[in-house]
Amino acid sequence: MSRSRSSTTTQSRSLKVTGEEIWKNKTEKINTELFALTYGALVAQLFEDYDNDYSLINERLFSMGYNIGVRLIEDFLARTALPRCEDMVRTSEVISKCAFKIFLNITPHVTNWSNNKDSFSLIIEDNPLSEFVELPMNAKKQIWYSNVLCGVLKGALEMVQLDCDVWFVADILKGDPQTELKIKLNKILKDEIPIGDD
Amino acid sequence: MPHQKIIQTSSIDAQSSTRSTSNTGTHYDDLLYQRSLIYKKNEISLSAMTFLFQEMINYLHQSSSTMSEFELKLSRYGQSIGLRLLELLNFRASLPASLTSIPTRSSILFSSSAPLTDQANSNSTNTPDAIRKREEESSTNADLAKHITKMRRRDLKILDILQFIHGTLWSYLFHHVSDDLVKSSERNNEYMIVDNEPQLTQFIPQSSKFLNSCHFFVCGMIQGFLLNGGFPCSVSPHLMPVDGFDERVIYLIKFDEQVLERESLRF
Amino acid sequence: MAIESLLIINKSGGLLYQRNFIDKPPQSQAPNQPEPQQQLNSNDYLILASTLHGVFAIASQLTPKALQLSQNDIDYTIPYIPNVGMPTNGGRTGNGSTVGGGSGSSGPGSNKLGSFKGDDFFKDSFVSWNKSGLRQLCTDQFTMFIYQTMTGLKFVAISTTVMPQQKVATPSGTDKLDRYGNSSNLAIQIADNFLRKVYCLYSDYVMKDPFYSMEMPIKSDLFDKKVRAMIKNMNE
Numbered sequence: 001m002s003r004s005r006s007s008t009t010t011q012s013r014s015l016k017v018t019g020e021e022i023w024k025n026k027t028e029k030i031n032t033e034l035f036a037l038t039y040g041a042l043v044a045q046l047f048e049d050y051d052n053d054y055s056l057i058n059e060r061l062f063s064m065g066y067n068i069g070v071r072l073i074e075d076f077l078a079r080t081a082l083p084r085c086e087d088m089v090r091t092s093e094v095i096s097k098c099a100f101k102i103f104l105n106i107t108p109h110v111t112n113w114s115n116n117k118d119s120f121s122l123i124i125e126d127n128p129l130s131e132f133v134e135l136p137m138n139a140k141k142q143i144w145y146s147n148v149l150c151g152v153l154k155g156a157l158e159m160v161q162l163d164c165d166v167w168f169v170a171d172i173l174k175g176d177p178q179t180e181l182k183i184k185l186n187k188i189l190k191d192e193i194p195i196g197d198d
Numbered sequence: 199m200p201h202q203k204i205i206q207t208s209s210i211d212a213q214s215s216t217r218s219t220s221n222t223g224t225h226y227d228d229l230l231y232q233r234s235l236i237y238k239k240n241e242i243s244l245s246a247m248t249f250l251f252q253e254m255i256n257y258l259h260q261s262s263s264t265m266s267e268f269e270l271k272l273s274r275y276g277q278s279i280g281l282r283l284l285e286l287l288n289f290r291a292s293l294p295a296s297l298t299s300i301p302t303r304s305s306i307l308f309s310s311s312a313p314l315t316d317q318a319n320s321n322s323t324n325t326p327d328a329i330r331k332r333e334e335e336s337s338t339n340a341d342l343a344k345h346i347t348k349m350r351r352r353d354l355k356i357l358d359i360l361q362f363i364h365g366t367l368w369s370y371l372f373h374h375v376s377d378d379l380v381k382s383s384e385r386n387n388e389y390m391i392v393d394n395e396p397q398l399t400q401f402i403p404q405s406s407k408f409l410n411s412c413h414f415f416v417c418g419m420i421q422g423f424l425l426n427g428g429f430p431c432s433v434s435p436h437l438m439p440v441d442g443f444d445e446r447v448i449y450l451i452k453f454d455e456q457v458l459e460r461e462s463l464r465f
Numbered sequence: 466m467a468i469e470s471l472l473i474i475n476k477s478g479g480l481l482y483q484r485n486f487i488d489k490p491p492q493s494q495a496p497n498q499p500e501p502q503q504q505l506n507s508n509d510y511l512i513l514a515s516t517l518h519g520v521f522a523i524a525s526q527l528t529p530k531a532l533q534l535s536q537n538d539i540d541y542t543i544p545y546i547p548n549v550g551m552p553t554n555g556g557r558t559g560n561g562s563t564v565g566g567g568s569g570s571s572g573p574g575s576n577k578l579g580s581f582k583g584d585d586f587f588k589d590s591f592v593s594w595n596k597s598g599l600r601q602l603c604t605d606q607f608t609m610f611i612y613q614t615m616t617g618l619k620f621v622a623i624s625t626t627v628m629p630q631q632k633v634a635t636p637s638g639t640d641k642l643d644r645y646g647n648s649s650n651l652a653i654q655i656a657d658n659f660l661r662k663v664y665c666l667y668s669d670y671v672m673k674d675p676f677y678s679m680e681m682p683i684k685s686d687l688f689d690k691k692v693r694a695m696i697k698n699m700n701e
Contacts, residue, residue, distance in 0.1 A: 023243075025582060025583060025588075026581060026582050026583060026586075026587065026588075027243045027244070027245070027580065027581070027582055028243070028244040028245075028577075028579070028580045028581065028582045029241035029242065029243055029244060029582075030241065030242060030243070030244045030247045030372075030373075030397065031240075031241060031370060031371060031373075032240035032241055032242045033237075033240070033370075034247065034279075034370075034371055035242050035246065035247050035250065037279045037282065037283075038247070038250060038251065038254065038275070038279065039250060040279075041254075041275040041276075041278045041279055042250075042254050042257070042275070044278065045257075045271075045275065049261065064253050064257065067253055067256065068249045068250070068252075068253050070679065071249065071252075071672040071673070071679070072245070072246075072249050072672070073616060074614070074616060074618075074664070074667065074668045074672050075245050075249075075580070075668040075669070075672060075673075077614055077615050077616065077664075077668075078586075078614075078661065078664040078665040078667070078668040079581070079587070079665070079668070081587070081591035081592065081661065082592075083541075083592045083594070084594070084615060102243060103242065103243045103245060103246040104242050104243070104246055105240070105241060105242055105243070128240065128242055131234075132234055148250075159616045160615050160616065192476070192617070194476065194594070194598075194613055194614075194615070194616075194617035195521065195522045195525045195597075195598055196521065196525045196594075196595045196596060196597050196598020196599070196613055197594050197595065197596060197598070197613065197615060198596065198597060243580065244580045245580045245673070248580065248673045249673065251675075252673055252674070252675040253675075255675040256675050259675070259676075395577070400579065401579065401669050401670050401673035401674055401687065402673075402674055402675060402676070402687075403670075403674055403676070403684070403685040403686050403687050403688075404686055404687060405684075405685075405686040406674075406676055408675075408676055412675070
């Protein structure tokens with residue numbers, strides 16, 4: 001037992017190093033504020049197009065994220081060439097220390113594990129999407145402004161054969177003390193794992 | 199409509215006065231105004247940006263029935279960003295160098311992790327450290343307004359504001375000044391900004407008949423910036439490849455007649 | 466190693482991309498080489514792709530695990546081999562420096578690697594995702610290399626110049642002879658390095674193209690151009 005635990009910690013440390021190294025040396029970068037403003041313009045457009053129907057907007061943001069996720073995973077894998085994760089604990093580390101680090105230069109804190117280790121939370125500080133954002137009072141209760149992130153994670157994980165539910169449970173933009181995103185593994189899509197990758 | 203509030207000069211006074219920070223939401227909102235003032239030079243990956251840009255184009259493309267509708271919508275996105283950036287960049291340009299050139303100081307004082315953790319562990323918010331940090335923060339924010347002795351003057355001349363776009367805006371957006379700024383020799387209301395390697399569209403196939411249309415995003419930003427600065431104009435993209443730069447694009451700016459008339463009135 | 470043909474096959478065996486890269490001038494063909502047979506048409510390639518997909522699946526039934534031979538501690542690591550498919554003299558300088566004054570982008574123009582920073586897409590060794598599947602297929606006429614991603618994409622390179630029995634010099638020193646083993650191993654490693662880079666190009670010029678629909682044939686001229694440049698560098 002102790003051996004496996006210590007090997008996990010060395011692994012996660014090296015994931016941290018891997019993420020930071022790739023972010024620093026192998027990734028072209030652009031101004032976060034341009035990103036935030038662009039996303040803001042998009043959300044504003046959705047408010048208009050969907051006539052302030054917040055649940056529809058949340059849905060649309062999610063599906064946009066999904067479209068991004070199924071493509072973004074290829075960028076992530078080509079860039080990192082990380083091997084398949086053996087469990088969700090490892091997956092959570094890769095998401096936090098590598099994926100979030102490399103794409104958004106943040107490292108969300110992994111916490112709130114379920115007992116059977118199939119679901120966890122990401123506490124997102126410094127969410128680059130929320131830069132400059134203040135939600136209108138009437139939208140505050142219902143809108144998940146950064147819902148695109150859930151879609152991205154859903155799409156990306158599905159492409160590596162992990163069927164997960166991804167949703168926000170709290171957002172600092174809504175007055176919550178922190179921004180918390182939940183990932184729950186439904187099942188591993190075993191039939192879809194590429195032959196030869198085992 | 200959610201709007202991205204970029205600090206405007208007039209709102210500073212209202213901001214700097216002390217407001218209750220007991221409510222977490224209010225506290226965050228307060229921070230929002232304060233933090234936006236200082237450019238933290240944060241970066242994300244070009245990949246994340248281009249994936250977002252791609253999905254945005256995809257969405258607009260699906261919801262537009264004609265090419266010109268698509269271009270107009272994309273341009274409006276850009277405009278909404280450009281007109282905010284005029285305020286933001288003018289404001290930041292007014293901050294004294296001492297405040298903007300010491301990244302360590304600002305990043306310590308304005309890093310959001312500080313207030314966020316304060317809120318997260320509400321039990322520990324009253325540790326001396328947290329209190330000191332918060333006081334430090336609010337005092338500096340109040341100071342910030344005082345530090346601005348003089349707002350940067352708005353650009354009033356065509357050339358001045360174009361230089362601002364070529365230099366400040368472009369560096370802010372793309373890490374380098376634009377590759378050229380040219381005045382048309384044929385029509386005196388036309389100017390061109392040149393980008394040899396447009397970043398956002400670099401992965402769109404050159405054979406795509408939509409490539410040129412995708413440049414309307416940046417066109418919109420330029421246009422919004424100029425509109426808000428009092429220079430009504432239209433901006434259109436033109437692909438002008440040269441040797442070594444296959445994706446080179448020229449943003450053609452056509453100022454409205456009134457702009458030229460005003461320009462000639464000045465002494 | 467010269468790459469003559471490249472295929473990309475999706476996770477269900479559909480052909481996404483196929484190009485031949487044989488330089489046309491027929492007079493430069495070695496006399497002992499027979500005229501290439503009639504070109505395959507696009508339908509032939511579709512069949513080829515799905516056949517390969519099937520063969521790949523069948524072949525994995527022959528792996529030691531399936532045969533219940535225990536073989537522990539297999540090292541799936543592919544060493545990084547510098548400059549595979551990269552311009553030889555540390556990067557061309559863009560010819561665009563003649564563009565008028567006020568030039569801001571100081572860096573060299575055309576040798577940027579899209580969203581990948583630096584002078585190569587990656588610099589570290591990496592672990593193959595294709596552990597028990599087919600990696601190399603040799604005949605007397607050609608060698609085929611297969612790189613499979615975690616998402617199930619297959620990148621396939623076909624070369625007629627690398628024969629398994631052909632000796633290839635190890636890149637540095639003799640102490641690595643064990644590591645690289647025979648030339649066939651080295652060829653696989655070069656191919657894996659190359660194909661991962663094609664994957665990198667794919668992630669930029671196909672995945673980030675707003676007008677590309679997933680699982681559809683790749684038509685991007687930019688992707689084509691970048692792949693061609695890389696293969697040209699390989700073949701030099």
